[in-house]
Amino acid sequence: MPSDKAPPEIARYETAGGVKIYKLPVLAFPPRHFTNCYLVYAHELTLIDTGSGSAESNQSLKDCFEGLRTDHGEKVSLGDVKRVIVTHGHIDHFGGLNFIREQTKAKVGIHVLDQSTVTSFRERLVVSSKNLHHFLDRAGFEKERADEFTEMNKWSKNVFKSTPVDFTFDEGDRIGDVFEVFHTPGHCPGQVCLRLGDILFTADHVLSRITPNQSPESIVRYNGLGHYYESLRKIRRLEGIQLGLGGHEDEMRDVRGRIDDIIAFHDRRLDRALEICDAPKSIGQIATEMFPRAADYHVLLAMTEAGAHVEYLYERGSLRVANVEEIEHESNPTLLYVKT
Numbered sequence: 001m002p003s004d005k006a007p008p009e010i011a012r013y014e015t016a017g018g019v020k021i022y023k024l025p026v027l028a029f030p031p032r033h034f035t036n037c038y039l040v041y042a043h044e045l046t047l048i049d050t051g052s053g054s055a056e057s058n059q060s061l062k063d064c065f066e067g068l069r070t071d072h073g074e075k076v077s078l079g080d081v082k083r084v085i086v087t088h089g090h091i092d093h094f095g096g097l098n099f100i101r102e103q104t105k106a107k108v109g110i111h112v113l114d115q116s117t118v119t120s121f122r123e124r125l126v127v128s129s130k131n132l133h134h135f136l137d138r139a140g141f142e143k144e145r146a147d148e149f150t151e152m153n154k155w156s157k158n159v160f161k162s163t164p165v166d167f168t169f170d171e172g173d174r175i176g177d178v179f180e181v182f183h184t185p186g187h188c189p190g191q192v193c194l195r196l197g198d199i200l201f202t203a204d205h206v207l208s209r210i211t212p213n214q215s216p217e218s219i220v221r222y223n224g225l226g227h228y229y230e231s232l233r234k235i236r237r238l239e240g241i242q243l244g245l246g247g248h249e250d251e252m253r254d255v256r257g258r259i260d261d262i263i264a265f266h267d268r269r270l271d272r273a274l275e276i277c278d279a280p281k282s283i284g285q286i287a288t289e290m291f292p293r294a295a296d297y298h299v300l301l302a303m304t305e306a307g308a309h310v311e312y313l314y315e316r317g318s319l320r321v322a323n324v325e326e327i328e329h330e331s332n333p334t335l336l337y338v339k340t
């Protein structure tokens with residue numbers, strides 16, 4: 001039995017229609033952040049996702065192609081790829097685009113809502129960081145800490161060089177008459193799942209073990225738990241999916257069962273947020289009670305995760321703002337939420 005520490009291996013799949021697929025587990029960030037890229041032997045050889053673009057990630061992608069040649073008998077190299085589809089605008093999925101452009105003439109596509117993440121990377125990060133600061137102010141963070149976390153959020157500002165894309169897609173499109181696009185916003189605005197016969201590439205929308213981090217829509221439009229629930233239900237309705245291939249972790253034989261688990265997980269977290277808001281609380285206080293052990297960067301993730309749940313409940317009338325009188329004339333005050 002491979003131990004938990006053994007690196008994941010290349011895996012081969014085939015659709016009921018006979019299209020061959022390889023999972024390439026690319027070490028996006030050491031020591032153990034693997035992103036699954038997929039090489040699909042469709043009419044045009046297609047690579048789904050790219051890794052992060054770090055030196056280790058690019059080397060790992062090259063090593064995967066070497067593994068295809070030596071262990072799987074495929075006469076293929078990165079230069080043979082004709083099309084790259086990016087499943088969403090997170091750096092561990094698209095960051096390798098510049099490296100791939102150096103090696104191939106492949107056409108690159110991404111969902112229309114995440115297009116600017118690739119074409120205007122720094123701009124989009126700087127602008128969304130303004131919204132993040134605003135969110136942190138309202139969540140009750142002191143200015144210095146909000147500044148610190150906003151800077152932390154921009155760590156990747158200079159690691160990716162913006163590059164043009166060759167095509168974009170949206171809900172209902174068919175890429176190359178092969179991949180059926182399902183727009184599944186929530187985890188990321190331009191998140192998509194791609195259907196190829198009885199196989200669904202679920203990207204980071206549905207993963208086998210972790211529940212993808214949530215962030216409020218007040219920071220980035222088309223994020224947020226409301227969109228995420230809707231997108232989960234959309235994918236749950238699909239008939240005839242035999243296998244789900246995620247952007248990380250393992251393959252899923254029961255995508256619907258996994259979706260039910262994720263929905264139940266967030267339902268419980270919403271209940272927990274309501275319980276915490278028995279008395280008026282800021283998002284900062286709610287996050288601390290929800291995730292008491294969070295430290296460093298995880299404090300920021302705890303804040304956005306709690307913020308997404310509070311936003312969902314507030315928009316649906318289950319929470320109200322308790323300090324309206326007190327804050328009415330302040331420019332960006334801390335809001336306190338209480339159960340209605």
Ligand SMILES: [Zn+2]
Binds near residue numbers: 088
């Ligand atoms: Zn992601």
Ligand SMILES: [Zn+2]
Binds near residue numbers: 090093204247
């Ligand atoms: Zn990811």
